[in-house]
Amino acid sequence: MRSLGLIFLCILFSGCQGQQTVEEKINGVSFVATRDAVGPEHLGPVEQLHANYAAIMPFAFIRSVDEPTVIFNRERQWFGETEEGVKQYTKELHSKGIKVMLKPQIWIRNGEFTGEFKPNTEAQWLALEKSYSDFILTFAKVAQESKVDIFCIGTELHRFVENRPEYWHNLVTQVKQQYKGKLTYAANWDEYTKTPFWKDLDYIGIDGYFPLSEEKSPKKEDLVKGWQKWKDQMQKLHVALDKPILFTEFGYRSMDYTAKKPWLVDRNQENVNLDAQALALQVVFDELWKEEWFAGGFIWKWFPHHNEVGGKENNRFTPQNKPAEETIRQHYKNQLENQG
Structure with missing residues (x-):
């Protein structure tokens, strides 16, 4: 495997000819699973948002590092x-003209971060690999049968990828035997430059929770400035590998300090800050959607029971029933009109 630095060095001698660019942007939502089937009443708000993609996320579960078997479809x-x-x-x-990315994910008991999950013994590694392959290949088959538009082979599994790269190369080969559409992997924002198998996929997938500002309620210029080094890094990787960048997740909580550590999912009591969420999303759209190398992304996250979630007292990620929803709607609408 060549390091990212060596790849960048090669650019100096090879130039930038033949780079892939993106024509239709992915204006997506991460569509949360529920206990029940979905119908028009659940999809109407997604249509009204002018989203052209939705990510479906079937979760599997792992009990602990001592019991690393992936449990799914129960x-x-x-x-x-x-x-x-x-x-x-x-x-x-x-049926509503909304394309789908199927994105199977792992939940570890007690909310342990998947990126740091690493078995201690070879037997545990083999148990994880076997069951994870069963999980992913099961849904790769579903993706093919359902004519899913993009299939994501994993989400934020840095230590798994780092320690077992050969396994992942083989998994990609097996997935391609089951599924004939476009492939990606959802790397965390601090992981994606180390992912060794991008050349085998169609998109460089990033969960785009990049830190942008230390401010309680950052101004637009703070956020724009915060994006510049990350944009430069992403563009260099795009040029090096000739793959478009896709935000497999992105979003901000409606709270103070929303751009300081955008990945935080804890139940903290930071004050609700609806304007900061809306502004942070607007700056993402302004900074990235204009770039030819950027494919678009999936807002984290969107619940089917629209009228029961979000709102002005909610400091969580969902933009629903907040000013951020209108920010997204206007941007996605403009994208639809420009591409039409």
């Missing part, structure tokens, strides 16, 4: 996380 899981549920969600979204 009767006790919510309908939207099962094979049947994924097929139903995809069918309904496609």
